[in-house]
Amino acid sequence: MTDDTLLYLDGVSVSFDGFRALNSLSLLLSRGEMRAVIGPNGAGKTTMMDVITGKTRPDTGKVVFGAATDLTKLDEPAIADLGIGRKFQKPTVFEAHSVWDNLLLALAGDRRPRFTLWARQSSEESGRIEDILRTIRLREHRDRRAGDLSHGQKQWLEIGMLLAQEPQLLLVDEPVAGMTDAETEQTAELLREINRTRSVVVVEHDMAFVRALGVKVTVLHEGSVLSEGSIDHVSNDPRVVEVYLGR
Amino acid sequence: MSPWSFRVCLVAVLGGAVLLSVLNLAVPETAAFHVPTYAVSLAGKYLSYAMLALAVDLVWGFAGILSLGHAAFFALGGYAMGMYLMRQIGTRGVYGNAILPDFMVFLNYKSLPWYWHGFDNPAFAIVMVLLVPAVLALIFGWLAFRSRVSGVYLSIITQALTYALLLAFFRNDMGFGGNNGLTDFKDMFGIPLQEDSTRCGMLIATAIFLCGALLVSRYLVTSRFGKVLIAVRDTESRTRFLGYRPERYKLFVWVLSAVIAGIGGALYVPQVGIINPGEFSPANSIEAVIWVAVGGRGTLVGAVLGAVLVNLGKTVFTGALPELWLFALGALFILVTLLLPGGILGLLGRAPRRPKNATPAPEPAE
Secondary structure, three states: OOOOEEEEEEEEEEEEOOEEEEEEEEEEEEOOOEEEEEOOOOOOHHHHHHHHHOOOOOOEEEEEEOOOEEHHHOOHHHHHHHOEEEEOOOOOOOOOOEHHHHHHHHOOOOOOHHHHOOOOOOHHHHHHHHHHHHHOOOHHHOOOEHHHOOHHHHHHHHHHHHHHOOOOEEEEEOOOOOOOHHHHHHHHHHHHHHHOOOEEEEEOOOHHHHHHHOOEEEEEEOOEEEEEEOHHHHHHOHHHHHHHHOO | OOHHHHHHHHHHHHHHHHHHHHHHHOOOOOOOOOOOHHHHHHHHHHHHHHHHHHHHHHHHHHHOOOOOOOHHHHHHHHHHHHHHHHHHHHHHOOOOOOOOOHHHHHOOOOOOOHHHOOOOOHHHHHHHHHHHHHHHHHHHHHHHHHOOOOHHHHHHHHHHHHHHHHHHHHOHHHOOOHHHOEEOOOEEOOEEOOOHHHHHHHHHHHHHHHHHHHHHHHHHHHOHHHHHHHHHHHOHHHHHHOOOOHHHHHHHHHHHHHHHHHHHHHHHHHHHOEEOHHHHOHHHHHHHHHHHHHHOOOOOHHHHHHHHHHHHHHHHHHHHOHHHHHHHHHHHHHHHHHHOOOHHHHHHHHHHHHHHHHOOOOOOOO
């Protein structure tokens, strides 16, 4: 581990009713890195996200964020506060609220009721929301109910909400599932743009998308790392081929 | 929850209360437009119920907490007020005991139980009206929300809470008059309760409190706090990953809601003239949920509308066909759930919005 390390998973194991979802998983992510995590169904990708964000507590192992923060001791809001944002597999936005209000609620700031009770939208906040709307290409849709957006637009809105949180690390779960080819391409571009200032972990099934991202790839299988390296390296790894194509 | 319907509601509540009072006091009894005093008290009772409905809507409509025990907070506020009114009777009771209320003399109490002390003081009683429901809600909510109890499980616990209180208050040993509850009130703040002018004053006071509660609730739900609350209602886990602590938001609105219900109960008791353990009955809490569903959940105004309309219907219906009322209420709930998910207010609000929603969604930006 060096000073450059942002996230470090060390021997993390999680069992659900005897099923080992994560099996002594170790992973190291550098500051500013974008990493793609792939693997067949049940490989433990989503469980890994759950462990990092505090939704699931590991049975054994350590999850260290930044210098020396042990994430396994914290709950979801505390971890979000540290600067870890998460995008869910299914787009999860606040459907009853406008696009603008979704971003407003996500903006980094005081989360306590005593603040939100009296909070007035500041010009600085509007400015930040405008910037994010531009990045996620939803400027014309600011006043629409989030529930009325298309699937792809919801995905972007959720990415925008992550940006608004100003996290150091973004965890993105299957961002292009159900997207058109054009939307997929734009999403890859969007993630690369985000990666200029923040670290990103992308979990994805879509190999073409992972290739388009052009980053280091970690292959998970049965709860631990099977292979790691460039996309060409892992796709030529016989063990990966076997897992993906069957024996 | 458009601003115009909110303003109409405030004007209707206040204007209605003033109008009824004028027609009761200034119009001679022989005139056609005279409003009898019982109708004034009935209106006051409806508006007290409207406060309970508002309290239910605040937690159910905006935080997604379906409470099936909210009448417990209403009844506790009512009992606190009832205890003050009992102490005001003084020597005018049947037994003429200056300290002990009639039922205590009857049940051979030698001295006033400790928790009755202070209730002869109106300021103390008013504080208790607010404090007792608030503290119960705080303890209950803290335990429930911290443990992430939600949905149907929480509804069942709220029902158990009010049922437990029902059984407790039925006991003579509790010192709240048992089965008969508290009644035979004479005056409040030194004003005789039976006077027509007192009845009208209480109706107008109830209207003012209801409007105040509406204004506070509206501020709350339109503030950023309210936006977080709606987000918690729809997608609680998402708010956690954004760094919010949903349990704190729920607890705040839950306690506020209990206080509003408690004030409603305190206004209800002097106008109805009695408070007994029947007010804790689970059926009362369920009825309050039906008022909100009928008027329109998550609209505040709908809660008031539903409470007044359903209770008006109840008064008429129980006069004509008393044994069929519960069937009618059940049928109403089923019909509203199936045909009018937005309640009456949803019906009103949908008309102008439809053309806007009917336009095809614009294509995603390229």
